Amino acid sequence: MKVMLLAFLSAAAIAVAADFALDRAGFSAQEVTSGPAVRLD
Amino acid sequence: MSVRGTRALWAAILALGLAATAPLAQTVEGGAEDPRAATGGAQTLEDILARQRGEKIDDSFRRGEIGDPASAAGLAEQLGTLGGVSDPELWRALRYGEAAVTVSTSAPAAGVVIQDGGMRWLKFREGPLLIYGGYGLIAMIAVILLFFLLRGRIRIEGGRSGQTVRRFGAVERFGHWLMAGSFIVLAITGLMILFGRIALIPLFGKEAYAPLASAGKWAHNNLSWAFMVGLALVIVVWIGHNLPNRHDLVWLAKGGGLFSKGVHPPARKFNAGQKIVFWSVVVLGLSISLSGLSLLFPFELPMFAKTFVALNATGLPQLVGLGTLPEVLGPHQEMQLAQAWHAIVAFAFIAIIIAHIYLGSIGMEGAFDAVGSGEVDVQWAKEHHSLWYEEVTGAAPDHPPGAPAE
Numbered sequence: 001m002k003v004m005l006l007a008f009l010s011a012a013a014i015a016v017a018a019d020f021a022l023d024r025a026g027f028s029a030q031e032v033t034s035g036p037a038v039r040l041d
Numbered sequence: 042m043s044v045r046g047t048r049a050l051w052a053a054i055l056a057l058g059l060a061a062t063a064p065l066a067q068t069v070e071g072g073a074e075d076p077r078a079a080t081g082g083a084q085t086l087e088d089i090l091a092r093q094r095g096e097k098i099d100d101s102f103r104r105g106e107i108g109d110p111a112s113a114a115g116l117a118e119q120l121g122t123l124g125g126v127s128d129p130e131l132w133r134a135l136r137y138g139e140a141a142v143t144v145s146t147s148a149p150a151a152g153v154v155i156q157d158g159g160m161r162w163l164k165f166r167e168g169p170l171l172i173y174g175g176y177g178l179i180a181m182i183a184v185i186l187l188f189f190l191l192r193g194r195i196r197i198e199g200g201r202s203g204q205t206v207r208r209f210g211a212v213e214r215f216g217h218w219l220m221a222g223s224f225i226v227l228a229i230t231g232l233m234i235l236f237g238r239i240a241l242i243p244l245f246g247k248e249a250y251a252p253l254a255s256a257g258k259w260a261h262n263n264l265s266w267a268f269m270v271g272l273a274l275v276i277v278v279w280i281g282h283n284l285p286n287r288h289d290l291v292w293l294a295k296g297g298g299l300f301s302k303g304v305h306p307p308a309r310k311f312n313a314g315q316k317i318v319f320w321s322v323v324v325l326g327l328s329i330s331l332s333g334l335s336l337l338f339p340f341e342l343p344m345f346a347k348t349f350v351a352l353n354a355t356g357l358p359q360l361v362g363l364g365t366l367p368e369v370l371g372p373h374q375e376m377q378l379a380q381a382w383h384a385i386v387a388f389a390f391i392a393i394i395i396a397h398i399y400l401g402s403i404g405m406e407g408a409f410d411a412v413g414s415g416e417v418d419v420q421w422a423k424e425h426h427s428l429w430y431e432e433v434t435g436a437a438p439d440h441p442p443g444a445p446a447e
Binding site for chain 1: 145146147148149214215219221226259260262263264266267268338339412415
């Protein structure tokens with residue numbers, strides 16, 4: 001059962017990491033769908 | 042003149058009139074070959090009604106009617122400021138994607154202002170997709186319930202031996218649960234997004250559904266990566282054990298022993314039923330991952346036009362009556378097809394996994410241990426995977442003839 005819990009935690013960790021990495025790489029929806037004339041933050 | 046005389050005169054005039062207009066009538070009938078002669082080439086009421094009924098119409102007669110700036114009247118002349126393009130022509134150009142649209146956003150396909158196919162997709166998403174998909178899942182649950190009522194829980198017939206044998210190692214179980222855990226969340230959040238408007242908003246209200254939908258979308262988008270990693274891991278560690286062999290035919294012929302007590306067809310590490318589940322997961326998992334990636338990166342990974350070209354080349358769509366599939370698709374059409382396909386595959390996938398979860402848990406005694414602790418009871422192994430048990434333990438073949446799948 002430990003392996004099962006570890007896998008669930010890993011899934012959550014991968015999800016958070018993916019969100020962070022994609023955001024940092026410029027794949028956030030607001031960045032992709034805006035132009036240079038738009039100030040996002 | 043008597044009344045009779047007056048009638049005769051009118052009849053004569055009418056006859057003369059008809060005779061005189063006969064050539065004209067013929068001209069009109071001849072013109073009827075061009076159905077839009079009466080509207081001067083513009084669309085007719087029939088065209089409009091057919092379009093509103095959602096029928097496919099030949100619009101080639103008007104697609105190109107988008108004005109001609111090159112031959113525009115001079116600015117000082119009458120209507121010169123229109124630049125050779127009337128309002129209907131401008132809207133037509135926008136509708137058929139012919140207008141030179143400039144937008145400040147760098148978003149892909151932002152220049153598409155009007156897209157006809159959007160309504161077809163919306164109707165499909167709100168209609169057949171939800172209805173058939175929803176009923177399909179309900180049907181699967183009903184079949185499992187019926188199976189449970191008729192067959193009951195599949196017990197270890199020889200009783201638990203108290204001794205165990207290692208069935209799945211840590212890496213195998215990790216891969217299984219990484220994929221399974223993320224799949225369950227993906228399935229629930231996917232159904233939430235799909236059925237939110239018709240099922241959840243009436244239940245919770247829009248204010249309560251909004252954060253739920255937002256969180257569900259975040260989980261769906263980001264857990265997809267965990268699912269893909271788990272899928273890759275599972276394929277690597279189990280594909281070698283899932284190649285078909287001669288025992289599979291025997292297993293299938295006996296229905297895996299699922300439907301009768303005391304029947305245990307021999308099986309190696311995976312029986313034919315498990316192999317069907319494995320290959321379904323591989324095919325559906327890869328397909329749903331591809332369409333999912335297409336949806337995750339909107340307009341960046343169009344796949345359907347290329348797929349249709351490859352499919353048309355096989356002649357299969359034409360063979361099954363679908364005709365030649367469109368080989369040129371607009372960016373929004375690609376996204377709509379990706380969403381529709383993603384959901385169709387998801388419904389099939391969820392239905393199969395519901396059956397798998399049932400047989401791997403309450404449906405069969407001792408089955409969950411295989412992916413829980415990794416250790417299964419020796420008697421369970423002998424009954425359900427006799428050939429595998431002999432392989433890993435070197436035990437002499439003393440198994441009963443058969444075993445169902447989990």
